[in-house]
Amino acid sequence: MNRKFLGIIDDTINFTDFGDLTDYRTVGALPFLGHYRLIDFPMSCFQHANVRNVAIFSSGKFRSLQDHISNGEVWDLNRRRDGLFFFPKMSEEPTMMLSFYHINDHIEYLLRSKEDLVLITNTYVVSLLDYHHLVKEHTKKNVDISEVYYQNERLNIFILSRKLLIEFVLESIKFGYNNMIQVIDLSQGFKIGKINVDKGIYMIKSVNDYYHAHMRLLDMSLFNRLFVRNKPIITKIHDAPSTYYKKNAKTMNSILSNGIISEGLVENSIVFESVMIGKNAHIKNCIINEKCIIGANSQLEHVILDKECIIAPNVCIKGESDHPIVFSKHMKIAKYNL
């Protein structure tokens, strides 16, 4: 039996350093590591903690996110009772974080829920956090609000009682605070606790974060901390066949998903589902998203290709480790000049 806490996922945070990658999707819908989306991480952590009542607050370009999470079935959230709630907001304005106004639009949800506690998390922190443990820490500390930190950095993950959250939301105008950070930083009279977590945290706030998190995860000692046998990261079902390494393909220190056909050389790279890599193509230190096609003899280094890009044969593109070159969705590149 578990009625202790419900989950809120904040997918409203809008970082400006993602360039084209978030032009048509929210941070939660960013593709990650072969076949995941960033939201899979908090969703899976809730599944591991047996949480069956989760609300996602998203804003802006949420179509891709909504398509990905569907009815939450794969995370066991297609329940008769509770389950998954999706509370999007049509908004073009960048948001700092989930506002109490946004929650107020759906306050009925919080009023109807039965859980005593709420764990608020977000989509830009990639981790395999044990939410049960965090809630236990919170209860032990006898504080009003707990905030989770990683190496003195705020993760924007909070635990508080449902009642207190409802109070904040309903009386936000009176208090003058509009989100959790404001409450913690500006309010007085609430006991705030800190919970520190270590290891296996990747904060994805920019293209560079995105790129370097991928590159770091090529280290299997780090990878194995995020992918543990009995706590799988769960994502939408895909039906791609096996990845096929053809004759003369060469692959070194790389992470690859299913459905790929490779005839080229892949080195220190992450390749997503159903990518086609042509003969003698050379991919080095790259992130190649779903369904891209890399022409024969092309060379890519320090490049991020978003979904379904097509690189013609004999194209050479080289970025730098600190400045990977990003191509947005559906780009067709026949010639490239720096």
Place this chain on the structure above:
Amino acid sequence: MNKKEMIAMLLAGGKGTRLVDLTKEIAKPAVYFGGKYRIIDFSLSNCTNSGIDTVGVLTQYEPLVLNSYIGNGRAWDLDVINGGVTVLPPYSSGKEVQWYSGTASAVALNIKFIDFYEPTYVLVLSGDHIYKMDYSKMLDYHIKNNADLTISVIEVPISEASRFGIMNTFENNFIYEFEEKPKNPKNNLASMGIYIFNWPILKQFLIEDLNNPNSSHDFGKNIIPKSVESGLRCFAYPFKGYWKDVGTVKSFWDANMDLFDGNSDLNLYDHSWPIYSVSQHLPPHYIDESSHIEEALVNKGCMVYGYVKKSLLFYQVFIDRDTIVKHSVIMPNAKIEKGVELEYTIVQEGLVVPQNTVIKGARDNIILVSKMYLENLKQVEG
């Protein structure tokens, strides 16, 4: 409204004795194939892709794995309110339990299930064949011919025709004679074990056959010959494309190797006819610098540090450093430890092949590495 135009009855009770340890604890349709599938995925996916949403799966031999694999049919989109997939094991009725003594009696004992959907046509399938086929086209053909029975056939070399059930046909594909394993075949159209019947006719034949103590209650041996002899309108539906009934360890290995380039026209990368399967929640696979991997099929959760050539790795296979894996099929969750050499082998699910083990078969001697095989190997060495 339950009424359906056509429902499928999928025969999945086969033991597949010649597959030895591959089917020691699971039915043949549940055997793994092609890196991420079980054989039954092909016929179930064909049903879904053909627009058939009601499938009865007849199970008997070792049904546990198959039952839990099929579940509510979600993986094949067969979890619909009216219809979907229903697993039909033998059951007791009145005073007795009736086992499925043959393919025909298995269907006959589930007449009530079929009648529930009041189908005009019934499609009878085997769950242990590997192929892609649009059954809706076969039904169109059946209707166009005003047929009572349509049998899907494939051309086989005339030299091999004596191994199959052969249809002798007129030019319009009307079947005037059926010969089971003829010594002197007159034709090379072999039955694929895929039949469309008009349900009222099949129902009558099944009841008569069930009450005939001399019958072996088999479609191939009894129902089909009788249908042809009775002067029904039986037509052959010529199928072109990849079709394989994996009967032996060697043909199972061959079918897997067929997935490599140019070996067959079974294209699993065709998005218009996806083969669905129950998906595992596993991370992508990792290929280390120390590895060499060429002409290989690899799946989720694998980690490869060794030399792999002309081989299939199912999901979550671990291949350690200093290993050589050639011409082999490695089933899910197997672990190949340091110094191991495998050639022409099939390694079963979840096995750990311990350090420095060398197992070398040959093209005509595929070695099935089972738990028992490894234990025997240890004793011999011990």
